[in-house]
Amino acid sequence: VKSKNKHLSHALLERLMHYYYFVGEQILAGGGRDTVTSTEIAQLIHMDDTLVRKDLASIGVRGYPRVGFKATEVLEAIRRVLGFDRTYRAVVIGAGRLGSAMASYRGFTKYGLEICSIFDKDPAKVGVRMGHLVIQPLEDLAIVVEGKKVQIAILTVPPEVAQKVVDFAVSSGIQAIWNFASTSLKAPEHVFIRHEHISIGLAELSYHLKSEQREDRQQA
Amino acid sequence: VKSKNKHLSHALLERLMHYYYFVGEQILAGGGRDTVTSTEIAQLIHMDDTLVRKDLASIGVRGYPRVGFKATEVLEAIRRVLGFDRTYRAVVIGAGRLGSAMASYRGFTKYGLEICSIFDKDPAKVGVRMGHLVIQPLEDLAIVVEGKKVQIAILTVPPEVAQKVVDFAVSSGIQAIWNFASTSLKAPEHVFIRHEHISIGLAELSYHLKSEQREDRQQA
């Protein structure tokens, strides 16, 4: 009754990704073991083991007393909850360096993301081969979205034109935007926007290095 | 006394970045106004205005009753706290598509990050021009780090070789690593690692689209 619309919190999604990540790595590396304990997972990510068990319980994974969790069950459940067991089609808009990197990155398929086209407004770029794709003119977006059932636009255009491109993408039927243009965007309610704040990483680096220096000076 | 080592939480850093971002944008857009209220900031980021005031107070910005906060004071304080008023030098390791995108991205200087070299292990790439830089052989890393006082390595190499490269970078004197290789890394205590989890963004997109579909089905 209550579970009808329980939305996983951002923090939980993030933790689940960490579990997925580390359990997957451990399996690859691991010498024949196919189970993992909550304590092991917790140590890898520097957190409490109780929380790991709670999180896993919340997505329906049951552990085995004295043994731990079966790695495949953990991975399977996370895949299911996060939707990695389905395929989502995406297009890249903006065939600059970052767009080209995104379009040619192979790691996305593992998460069910399939990049099926790349677009640019610049006529000089249209027709150019980029990995296994050929750059198409932005005007063709609606046709591709319709024809290939595309849901996601990966936005790698300059910030100045980002909002205009988003408006166009939305009118072309795009349902979600993965925003790599460093500017904020507006879109209708039904369009989901995920903004990738590269500068947050930068802030952490910068803040950390600054603090280190200050501490060094205090010690000196 | 207590303020000696107060470390800003990850969440606070992230909120500060949002404030910085939005207040900066508003200034650029704004028609002559040079103040901003906590309520305005809060609405932009969908949060409580009290928290905005608390956060700003915590980094030493004082507001003006009836008026709000002076935008320049807010920006200045955040720059100072996060260390954007200093310059940090970085090198890119791995001259693939992503590395090339990072090396040529102009937006970093705004945050005090200066990219001063790009490296690759592949002899075929060495010597190739990439924006205003020329790809150098990885062996030269230590000399560059020493000579140009480089602190940060932006890691854009394939995951298989990432750990090896990190070990080498650390031995060359690198103090912080911005990791874009999708694998976890180990480094000595004194080396700060920021792992950029691209897949977390993907998880959010995927989860959101999945939920939407389920809700659609329930309605139908």
Next chain:
DNA sequence: TAGATTGTTAATCGATTAACAATC
């Protein structure tokens, strides 16, 4: 069985929000 590990309830902690006095 004994013992390791899970699962879950209760306690704690910290972060967020509400309330309201202080200020210009």
Next chain:
DNA sequence: TAGATTGTTAATCGATTAACAATC
């Protein structure tokens, strides 16, 4: 001044941790 906004204390909420019984 009146009124809008800050600053801060107290109340609430949710997330994390501790404790421990249940399990194999």
